[in-house]
Amino acid sequence: MELKQLEYFVAVAEEQNFTRAAERVHISQSGVSAQIRQLERELGAELFDRSARTATLTVAGKAAIEHARNALAAAAAVGQAVGEVTDLIRGRLTVGMVIGCTVTPLFDALTAFHRAHPGVEISLLEDNSDRLVEGVRAGTIDLALIGTATATPDRLDALTIISERLVAAVPPGHPLAKQRRVTLRDLGAYPIVCMPPGTGLRTAFDQACTAQSLQPTIALQAGAADAIADLATRGLAVAVLSDSMAARYSDRLTALTIDDVETPVLLALIWKSAHSPAVRELLSYSRQAFPKPDSGKKPPHRG
Secondary structure (H helix, E strand, C coil): CCHHHHHHHHHHHHHCCHHHHHHHHCCCHHHHHHHHHHHHHHHCCCCEECCCCCCEECHHHHHHHHHHHHHHHHHHHHHHHHHHHHHHHHCEEEEEEECCCCCHHHHHHHHHHHHHCCCCEEEEEEECHHHHHHHHHHCCCCEEEEEECCCCCCCCEEEEEEEECEEEEECCCCCCCCCCEECHHHHCCCCEEECCCCCHHHHHHHHHHHHCCCCCCEEEECCCHHHHHHHHHCCCCEEEEEHHHHHCCCCCCEEEEECCCCCCEEEEEEECCCCCHHHHHHHHHHHHHCCCCCCCCCCCCCC
C-alpha cells in the first residue's frame, strides 16, 4: 500500500468520478483506475461501486476513507515538521527597516535569532515605509520595521512597538519657543522640515493637515531625525517629529505638543499571515526584545 494509492482513493471518493479525480491528481484516468485496482487487491475488497456513472463508496470503502485521510494528513505533518526544521537550519530571511532607523531592540532580536539559528542567512535592507509594506505584501521581504499611521496595514499582520504623538520642535529664540502647545494653524505661519512622503510620520502629519484643509509649507525634507533636528536648530524651519525623536534633542530644541493632531505615529513590525517558521522564530525574539508600548520605555524611533 502506497501513499499515492491512498491519495487517488480519497480523490475518487470526493470527486465521485474517476475522470475528475484524475484531473485533480494530474495523472491519466487509466493510471488512477490501475492504482485503485491494485489497492483493492491488496485490501481484498472493492472500494467503489462502479455500476453507475457516479463512483460511490462500498461498505469497505466507507470503512477505509477516514483512515486514508488520516494517513495522508499524518504524512503531510511529517513533511511539514521536517520542512520547518530545514527552514531553520539553512533558510533565508529578508528583514526591512525604515530609512534612517537605529532601533537597538531590533538588532538585539536579530542577534539572538542568529545565535540560535546560525544557518539562516539574514539580509537587512532600508527603504521608506510605503515600499517596505509593498515588499512584505509581495513576499520579497519577510519582516519589516516601519513607521505608520495605521495600526495594521491591509492584508498584513503587525506588532506595534511604540505609539506616540507628533510634536513641533523649535530652537531657543523662535517665536513659538515660549509656548508649550501649538495647533496646526499656528505652524502654518512657518516653513516646516519633516520626513519625506512614504514615511509613517509624514503620513500622520499629512492626514491631520488634510482633515483641516490646511496646506503647510514643507520647505525641507530629510529621511533622518538627526538631519531634521540640525536644520531646525539652525532656524531654517520648524521640525515635525515624534515625541521620542524630539526628546533626544532637548538640549537644543523645545518640543511643542500639537494639540489638534490626535492620530499617533506608530512604529510596528509587519509580516504576512502565512509566514515561515523562521519568521515565527524572529517574531518570538522580537517580542522579547521590544518593550510593550505601554511600558513607559521608548526605543529610538526614526521614520
